[in-house]
Amino acid sequence: GAGVSQSPSNKVTEKGKDVELRCDPISGHTALYWYRQSLGQGLEFLIYFQGNSAPDKSGLPSDRFSAERTGGSVSTLTIQRTQQEDSAVYLCASSLWPAAGYEQYFGPGTRLTVT
């Protein structure tokens, strides 16, 4: 079946503009995660959705960042008034929970460049 997809694959924006990043998880996966990754580094957790529960927003770096998940499927990560330090690869992952091992399946990421 189809894996996790993300769009756009690359986004270049000017400082101060808003951006929206989209994630389509694997069908049937109830959990969805957003991460941020700087060049060659590990993953920084941003936000997590699980079914109809309130999202875990504990990783969002500032109130300029927000995310929503509509209908328990597609998710959108929005960054308002982008700053240069927001430049990174934004990864989305989904998982089938509960599931032994809590494996996550990642999309290819959106590379965001703020000029």
Next chain:
Amino acid sequence: TQLLEQSPQFLSIQEGENLTVYCNSSSVFSSLQWYRQEPGEGPVLLVTVVTGGEVKKLKRLTFQFGDARKDSSLHITAAQPGDTGLYLCAGAPLLGATNKLIFGTGTLLAVQP
């Protein structure tokens, strides 16, 4: 705060050499996963280990979960250029948000032909 420290951070070796990557924490995990990420792609799951002391083999890759479930290692035998990538370990906390993985700091491996 739960942390997973990986070592080494960078590793550049010749084709055919062996290597080991370590993933260490002071916290106990219910399971631990290893992912490999290639440039321009998202991480891809390699293996999940669940039981303390568990050893899993995937062709030339051997994964071990520590007896106390606080650490893990990845050993690659006779490395090949196709093994090049960023290796990430990730642990599922035993308590609290058990489905919110804690990711390691990453090991960037380059295998030269």
